[in-house]
Amino acid sequence: MFLLQATNTSGISSVLFLGTLGMLVLTIGLIMFIIFHQRKVIRYQMKLQQMEQEQQQILLKASIHLQEEERQRIAADLHDDAGPLLATARLYLNENLVNQDKSTQLQSIFQARQILDDTIQLIRNISHSLMPPTLKNFGLESAINDMAQKISGSGSINASSRFHDYKDRLKQEKELIVFRIVQELINNILKHSNSSFIHLTQNTHGDSFLLRIHHDGRGIVQADFEKLNKSNIGLGLKNISSRLRVANGSIFFEKDSSQTYYKVTIEIPKDDPYES
Amino acid sequence: MIQTQKIENLSDYIATYSPFLPIILFFLFYQVTKKQKSLWPIIVFAILTIANFFLEDYIPKKIVYRKIFLGFTTFYEYALFTIFLWNNIKNRLFKNVIVVLSISFVCFLIFYYTSARFKRLDSVPIGIECILILIYSFYFFYEKINNPDVLFIYNDYKFWITTGIMIYLSGSFFIYIFANQVPKNELNLYWSFSFIFMGIMNILFSIGILILGLQPKKHHPKPKANHHYLDIT
Numbered sequence: 198m199f200l201l202q203a204t205n206t207s208g209i210s211s212v213l214f215l216g217t218l219g220m221l222v223l224t225i226g227l228i229m230f231i232i233f234h235q236r237k238v239i240r241y242q243m244k245l246q247q248m249e250q251e252q253q254q255i256l257l258k259a260s261i262h263l264q265e266e267e268r269q270r271i272a273a274d275l276h277d278d279a280g281p282l283l284a285t286a287r288l289y290l291n292e293n294l295v296n297q298d299k300s301t302q303l304q305s306i307f308q309a310r311q312i313l314d315d316t317i318q319l320i321r322n323i324s325h326s327l328m329p330p331t332l333k334n335f336g337l338e339s340a341i342n343d344m345a346q347k348i349s350g351s352g353s354i355n356a357s358s359r360f361h362d363y364k365d366r367l368k369q370e371k372e373l374i375v376f377r378i379v380q381e382l383i384n385n386i387l388k389h390s391n392s393s394f395i396h397l398t399q400n401t402h403g404d405s406f407l408l409r410i411h412h413d414g415r416g417i418v419q420a421d422f423e424k425l426n427k428s429n430i431g432l433g434l435k436n437i438s439s440r441l442r443v444a445n446g447s448i449f450f451e452k453d454s455s456q457t458y459y460k461v462t463i464e465i466p467k468d469d470p471y472e473s
Numbered sequence: 474m475i476q477t478q479k480i481e482n483l484s485d486y487i488a489t490y491s492p493f494l495p496i497i498l499f500f501l502f503y504q505v506t507k508k509q510k511s512l513w514p515i516i517v518f519a520i521l522t523i524a525n526f527f528l529e530d531y532i533p534k535k536i537v538y539r540k541i542f543l544g545f546t547t548f549y550e551y552a553l554f555t556i557f558l559w560n561n562i563k564n565r566l567f568k569n570v571i572v573v574l575s576i577s578f579v580c581f582l583i584f585y586y587t588s589a590r591f592k593r594l595d596s597v598p599i600g601i602e603c604i605l606i607l608i609y610s611f612y613f614f615y616e617k618i619n620n621p622d623v624l625f626i627y628n629d630y631k632f633w634i635t636t637g638i639m640i641y642l643s644g645s646f647f648i649y650i651f652a653n654q655v656p657k658n659e660l661n662l663y664w665s666f667s668f669i670f671m672g673i674m675n676i677l678f679s680i681g682i683l684i685l686g687l688q689p690k691k692h693h694p695k696p697k698a699n700h701h702y703l704d705i706t
């Protein structure tokens with residue numbers, strides 16, 4: 198009001214003209230900013246979407262590749278081990294057996310039985326590698342403890358596991374996912390890390406199931422994991438990522454603050470008790 | 474002088490007849506536009522603007538009638554623009570803020586027109602109205618930036634209508650504020666500007682309605698044939 202009283206008419210006119218012009222420039226500038234900003238956001242979102250699609254494509258390829266590898270391994274096991282064993286058993290049990298003397302017959306039958314037992318064991322091993330019976334019958338805790346015992350039993354590395362809070366078991370599908378991830382990680386540690394011990398610890402935090410693997414060998418940190426995940430190598434790690442995606446989980450690779458060992462932490466959301 | 478008179482007449486015609494454009498387009502694409510509830514206040518505004526221009530000369534010179542006329546104009550302009558923006562803003566809290574501010578503004582209008590005196594125009598309520606509508610418009614655009622629901626913002630008719638409102642209000646803001654201070658001969662020239670902004674607003678409204686009307690219809694394709702042989706028997 199003071200401004201209005203103080204200024205003369207020509208002053209008011211210029212204030213009016215400049216004010217109107219200023220307001221218009223501001224409004225048009227703002228609208229232009231909105232248009233360009235929205236375009237920028239959309240372009241960014243499209244780029245992000247494309248990157249996600251590419252990543253998904255890599256994961257899909259990795260999982261198909263691993264599936265094919267698994268099939269080849271089973272085929273090789275059946276063809277190279279079970280096939281010759283069964284062929285040998287067939288040789289022992291040929292038509293001429295009836296013309297042989299009793300002791301030769303008994304020896305052939307005994308040999309054939311021995312070979313059939315070996316074949317049964319071999320097929321059992323293949324089946325166990327596909328779906329461990331301990332996991333199916335007794336759950337994740339027993340399966341992981343069993344795996345640790347077996348590794349320790351080999352004498353080359355010390356493996357142990359401890360479950361602190363696993364009263365409420367995860368769903369069977371989630372247990373299988375966690376088990377496969379642990380299998381893959383332990384396999385990598387055994388193959389590449391040259392460590393002297395592996396220790397698994399389980400716990401829960403809020404609505405999350407947590408599992409941590411410690412080892413004192415050569416390891417990777419999160420940046421390496423992400424880099425490998427985006428590259429064409431590291432199929433096992435990509436398989437871990439795709440399994441985690443199914444379970445809505447996450448994984449974190451880090452080096453301990455004492456710099457003496459590596460830690461891998463898996464976090465999976467616990468099952469909703471009301472979910473059917 | 475004659476040139477200025479011509480411009481004034483032209484702007485007067487623009488302001489009087491430009492509101493016909495969105496109304497015509499609205500009824501031309503009625504099948505599409507009738508479904509857009511938020512568009513109705515804009516059409517009501519255009520109709521009232523035309524009525525306003527034609528009735529203005531018939532208002533008795535008595536100050537009471539003039540106050541009622543100006544008060545009603547400010548009120549419907551605020552109310553209709555606010556309803557449009559209120560319908561399109563998603564945030565519940567801000568919608569409540571709009572309701573509170575609107576109630577306060579109406580109370581202020583009643584108080585102002587019953588007590589205040591003014592020479593030509595009710596500058597104070599118009600100024601407040603402009604500021605409030607501009608705030609709502611800024612918030613509407615802020616929401617649009619944060620949650621873009623269309624690929625290009627200018628494919629949305631609401632963008633054009635809000636832009637029209639903003640250009641008209643920001644362009645006319647200072648003219649309305651200083652209407653009582655500027656000499657009458659100069660004011661006529663500034664009125665022309667205000668009328669031109671109103672014309673721009675109506676053109677932008679029309680572009681919005683045209684975009685809405687020409688948008689391809691969304692249809693869900695049905696299977697062309699019923700493949701009985703695929704059913705489980």
